[in-house]
C-alpha cells in the first residue's frame with residue numbers, strides 16, 4: 001500500500017522540540033536519527049535530555065527508506081542510534097573517527113544510553129535502579145506491559161472506525177483497563193513522589209510518557225474521548241494516582257522540550273484517526289498483528 005504520510009509530513013519539529021533539535025544539530029559522534037512525530041523516538045529523546053547526553057539529532061523521514069538509513073537499521077524504523085566505535089577499528093587499525101555502530105528499538109537503546117552513560121556525577125541518577133536486580137526486573141516487567149498492552153491499546157482506539165469488528169467502547173475499555181493495571185503497580189502513595197517508583201523518576205515513566213502526551217488526540221478525534229473522567233467516577237483511587245503521575249509527567253522538562261506543537265500532532269495523526277495510515281504500526285494495528 002503506498003504510504004500517504006509521505007507527502008504531507010512536516011519535515012522538521014516545531015515548538016520546543018524544534019529548539020531542542022536546533023541545540024543538538026552540530027556534528028557529534030553520537031547520533032540520534034528520529035522523526036519529530038514519533039513517540040518511540042521521543043522515548044530516546046527524553047532519555048538523552050534527562051541525562052544531558054551530548055549528541056547530534058538528525059531528523060529523517062522513516063517512510064522514505066533511504067539506503068544509508070537501511071544500512072544502519074535494516075528494520076527501517078526510527079529511532080535509530082549511531083554509536084561511536086571505541087577502541088581499535090574492525091581490522092585492528094587505529095579507530096576511524098567516522099565509524100559507527102548502529103542500535104535501534106527504543107527500549108533497547110534507552111537502556112543502552114542509561115548504562116553507557118552511567119556516571120551519576122555527570123549524567124544524573126540512573127534511570128533503571130542499578131543497585132537492585134529485583135527492582136530493575138520489575139521495571140522491565142511494567143515497561144513490557146506498556147509496550148504490549150497500553151501502546152497497542154492506544155492505536156486500537158485512535159484507529160477505530162465504525163467498520164471494525166470491535167466497538168470503540170470495547171477498545172476504550174481495554175485501553176483504560178491496561179492503564180489502570182499499570183497504575184495499580186505504582187509505588188508512592190502520598191506524600192512520596194508521583195513517579196512509577198514514587199520518588200524516583202525512571203525508564204518506566206519515560207516509556208509511557210509519549211503516549212500519555214498523545215492521549216489528547218483520542219479526545220480530539222474519537223467520540224467520547226479517552227473517558228478518564230468517567231473511569232474516575234468508578235475508581236477514584238486509581239485514577240487520582242494516574243492524574244498525579246500525568247500532571248507531573250506533562251510538566252517534566254524532558255517531555256516538554258521534546259514535544260512539538262499540538263496542531264502538528266493533530267495534523268499528522270489524522271491518518272491514524274481515519275485508519276488510512278500506511279505506517280508499519282498502523283498496518284499491524286489494522287491487521288490485528290503484533291506491533292513492529
Ligand SMILES: N[C@@H](CCC(=O)N[C@@H](CS)C(=O)NCC(=O)O)C(=O)O
Pocket residue numbers: 035037038039040041062063076077078079104105106107278279280281291292
Ligand atoms: N519497535 C520500534 C517501533 C519504532 C517505529 O515504529 N517507528 C515508526 C515511527 S513512529 C517508524 O519508523 N515507521 C516507519 C514505517 O512505518 O515505515 C521501537 O520501539 O523503536
